[in-house]
Amino acid sequence: MESDQLIHRYLIGEATAEEVAALDGLLAADPELRRKLIFEAGTDARLREIALERVADESAEKMAPVKVSFLSPVSLLSIAAGVVAFLGAYLWTASLKPEVVATLVSSEGASWESSLPTLPGSKLTAGSLNLTSGMATIRFRSGAEVVLEAPANLVLETPMRGKLLAGAAVIDVPDEAIGFIMETPDSYAVDHGTRFAVSVDEKESHSAFEVLEGEISVHHPVTGEEVRLSGRQSSTVSGDGMVKIDGPLPEKTLASTKGRVRIDASPGAFSVVGNNEVEYLHSDFLMAKKSLPNEAFDRRSLFTFDLTGFDPDRYASAGILLNLVPTGIGYAAHLPVVNRFQIYGRAGEAGPVDGSLPRWETVAKPEECELLGTFEIPRSQKRGTFGIETPELMAFLKAHPTGRVSFLLVRETLELERGGLVHTFASDSHPASSGPVLEFYQKPKSDHDTE
Amino acid sequence: MEDSEQPRNQLSEGDFMRLLMKHEPALRAFSRSLLPDWNLVDEVIQEASLTLWEKFGQLESESGFLPWAKVVVRFKCLSAIRDLGRDRHVFSEGVLELLADEAAEMDVEDHAQAMRALRVCLAKFSNPHQELLLAPYSGDGRVRDLAIKSGKSANALYKLLGRLREKLSGCVHESIAREGLANGI
Numbered sequence: 001m002e003s004d005q006l007i008h009r010y011l012i013g014e015a016t017a018e019e020v021a022a023l024d025g026l027l028a029a030d031p032e033l034r035r036k037l038i039f040e041a042g043t044d045a046r047l048r049e050i051a052l053e054r055v056a057d058e059s060a061e062k063m064a065p066v067k068v069s070f071l072s073p074v075s076l077l078s079i080a081a082g083v084v085a086f087l088g089a090y091l092w093t094a095s096l097k098p099e100v101v102a103t104l105v106s107s108e109g110a111s112w113e114s115s116l117p118t119l120p121g122s123k124l125t126a127g128s129l130n131l132t133s134g135m136a137t138i139r140f141r142s143g144a145e146v147v148l149e150a151p152a153n154l155v156l157e158t159p160m161r162g163k164l165l166a167g168a169a170v171i172d173v174p175d176e177a178i179g180f181i182m183e184t185p186d187s188y189a190v191d192h193g194t195r196f197a198v199s200v201d202e203k204e205s206h207s208a209f210e211v212l213e214g215e216i217s218v219h220h221p222v223t224g225e226e227v228r229l230s231g232r233q234s235s236t237v238s239g240d241g242m243v244k245i246d247g248p249l250p251e252k253t254l255a256s257t258k259g260r261v262r263i264d265a266s267p268g269a270f271s272v273v274g275n276n277e278v279e280y281l282h283s284d285f286l287m288a289k290k291s292l293p294n295e296a297f298d299r300r301s302l303f304t305f306d307l308t309g310f311d312p313d314r315y316a317s318a319g320i321l322l323n324l325v326p327t328g329i330g331y332a333a334h335l336p337v338v339n340r341f342q343i344y345g346r347a348g349e350a351g352p353v354d355g356s357l358p359r360w361e362t363v364a365k366p367e368e369c370e371l372l373g374t375f376e377i378p379r380s381q382k383r384g385t386f387g388i389e390t391p392e393l394m395a396f397l398k399a400h401p402t403g404r405v406s407f408l409l410v411r412e413t414l415e416l417e418r419g420g421l422v423h424t425f426a427s428d429s430h431p432a433s434s435g436p437v438l439e440f441y442q443k444p445k446s447d448h449d450t451e
Numbered sequence: 452m453e454d455s456e457q458p459r460n461q462l463s464e465g466d467f468m469r470l471l472m473k474h475e476p477a478l479r480a481f482s483r484s485l486l487p488d489w490n491l492v493d494e495v496i497q498e499a500s501l502t503l504w505e506k507f508g509q510l511e512s513e514s515g516f517l518p519w520a521k522v523v524v525r526f527k528c529l530s531a532i533r534d535l536g537r538d539r540h541v542f543s544e545g546v547l548e549l550l551a552d553e554a555a556e557m558d559v560e561d562h563a564q565a566m567r568a569l570r571v572c573l574a575k576f577s578n579p580h581q582e583l584l585l586a587p588y589s590g591d592g593r594v595r596d597l598a599i600k601s602g603k604s605a606n607a608l609y610k611l612l613g614r615l616r617e618k619l620s621g622c623v624h625e626s627i628a629r630e631g632l633a634n635g636i
Contacts (some may be wrong), residue, residue, distance in 0.1 A: 008613040010540075012587045012594075013488055020487075020540035027546045031553075034546075038554045041484035042562065043620055046569045048489065049476060051588035175563070179570025190574045192626075193567060217571070 003030075007037050011044045101126050101156045102140045110134035110150070113380070129154045131167065142177035144191070146170075153202075168199040170212070187237040189216045196229075210234035210249050218242060259442035261315070265435050266404070269303035269427045270351060272360045284431065285327060285424040288341060288411040292418055295360070299422060301409040302350035302363055303436045308404070312397045315440035319389035320372075320407060322425040323433040326382035334420035335379040340412045341423070343388050344369035345396045350406035364408050372396055374412065377423065389441075407436070467507050470516045471500060477517065477562040478524050484554040485528040487541050489588070495527045502527070518555070525551045564627060572622035576615070583608065584615055
């Protein structure tokens with residue numbers, strides 16, 4: 001048997017008398033092997049320390065006291081009462097840790113979606129934290145400190161492990177938390193004592209690591225790749241591999257507008273309401289609602305784009321974008337968690353051409369139009385840009401290459417109770433937000449955004 | 452303290468506890484290189500800490516704590532092995548003396564550096580392999596329990612454990628060497 005394996009068998013208590021005698025002979029003759037044994041005995045001691053820490057962590061979860069030092073208070077009784085009190089407190093606090101993974105140290109303008117407590121100072125158990133705005137500092141029990149920037153989603157797993165599903169974080173790992181692991185959807189970084197930044201772009205399935213100080217190693221479990229980063233090195237990770245960058249990450253750029261043409265809706269976008277009572281409408285907003293028990297309070301919106309002289313054939317794809325703006329009409333709680341909207345198209349004008357007020361029954365109805373796509377908005381969301389980019393929309397635009405085209409916006413999902421929220425999007429006359437926009441792209445939009 | 456001699460230092464009880472806590476891991480690693488099992492290591496460390504406390508007044512300065520403590524621990528280790536007699540699988544006295552001399556050189560910084568490297572290296576192993584690597588310290592028969600759970604023979608699992616330990620050791624060595632280079636050592 002190799003001498004290395006003899007040492008391991010000796011240290012794990014499996015060596016026979018003959019094996020110990022053989023090892024003894026080898027050790028007597030070989031200073032290098034003695035150094036190896038001393039080193040392995042040290043590793044054995046440290047592994048035991050780690051094993052004990054883990055037992056303590058598990059027991060803490062069950063609130064069972066565990067001896068975390070090997071120095072027993074009983075034998076130390078003979079030392080001195082004061083010292084015993086000190087040691088007792090040390091053992092007690094070290095062994096009776098509550099079931100806590102991290103502490104929320106501070107937050108700045110933070111708002112959360114989380115089942116965990118979100119007041120600064122709160123003790124956090126394993127779970128997920130969704131920071132929707134602001135910043136927050138979370139200290140893992142190991143000492144690793146994570147400064148989270150919204151919008152971000154962080155999963156607290158153990159005092160030595162977290163997972164960033166979305167957003168950006170700067171992580172400061174003191175010596176005692178070396179080995180701290182920050183996972184992302186495609187990879188994980190093991191910290192070697194350092195400060196590093198990590199960001200996850202959920203939509204693009206892309207993560208980036210940047211060492212600010214010290215060293216980390218980044219692992220890609222799918223490809224088996226591993227890179228070590230130190231100084232200001234960085235790396236980017238996606239589903240199919242990693243790229244190491246010998247310097248900080250390049251400054252982020254906004255999506256280029258090259259190869260993109262934007263057309264604003266023609267003036268006069270409008271909404272209609274089932275009962276045709278105009279006080280339920282407002283020229284700043286395009287409204288959408290599907291209500292109970294009849295159509296009296298339903299809202300739909302219509303808008304038109306002028307494509308005269310424009311050639312859709314020069315573009316690969318097109319999208320319609322709408323800006324959701326809050327008005328506070330109705331209760332979001334009376335809606336399903338996720339609400340779906342449909343966009344229909346038809347050639348020509350959306351409303352009456354004679355200048356009369358548009359009425360529910362006279363404007364374009366879904367059944368008279370072509371369905372071009374749907375999009376969804378969670379009921380909790382009151383702001384944001386939504387829309388469609390579908391082959392159907394592009395085909396529709398190519399089929400109606402000149403003149404004016406109109407679109408009808410309808411909420412497909414019903415409210416659950418009366419008085420539900422009316423979804424309101426900026427119209428072309430909204431004072432702050434842009435009205436409906438039609439965009440043409442030379443490449444599909446998703447490719448543009450990664451430029 | 453009952454020692455009639457005047458203490459040579461101004462160190463307090465609190466200083467003693469702090470020094471003992473700080474150096475306990477290094478002392479434990481040192482004893483482990485001489486003693487055949489962890490039970491014996493624990494006993495020796497208990498006994499040695501009592502002796503250290505009794506003689507704490509003789510320590511001249513904080514910086515002398517670890518070398519001094521190693522002398523005490525070495526004495527306790529060799530004496531414990533003599534008490535074991537011949538029926539236990541232990542090294543010969545000559546080898547123990549050589550190991551004791553050579554192990555005494557490792558200091559607290561070495562231990563801290565090796566601990567950092569070990570944490571990083573251990574994290575690279577899969578969860579079942581980490582569990583196996585830590586099993587020998589998680590109670591008697593833990594490796595055998597894992598063998599039953601995984602449907603493998605205990606012998607096969609011990610062999611795997613030996614290979615994993617060697618791999619872990621290689622990683623720790625490499626990591627320390629790299630850190631040494633990075634620090635210009």
